[in-house]
Amino acid sequence: MNMSSGKVFFERTEFDRLLRFYGYMVAAGEWRDYALDALADRAVFSVYRRASEAPLYQIEKRPGETQKQGAYSVRAMDGRVLRRGHDLERVLAVLWPARVQAVSD
Secondary structure (H helix, E strand, O other): OEOOOOEOOOOHHHHHHHHHHHHHHHHOOOOOEEEEEEOOOOEEEEEEOOOOOOOOEEEEEOHHHOOOOOOEEEEEOOOOEEEEEOOHHHHHHHHOOHHHOOOOO
């Protein structure tokens, strides 16, 4: 979090992870655009199927929730929280298309 501006941002490692995941989903034909918002209480990475539509998903970082249910969450277009947690990687896992889910041995 950048304290001088009073806004929450994704750290470089978090943003790199989000962009790698976004790139994979673009290559899979699922997503086409994204937007970033830095707000007073949260940072939001929104993904779109088409730029003219509402976001399909919003990946949020809320530092104020770290001690509770975790700083990260994924929200669907209708506002439902699909997953919440302390680890960005595990929270993003809810968005992996079913056809590419890893199969354990």
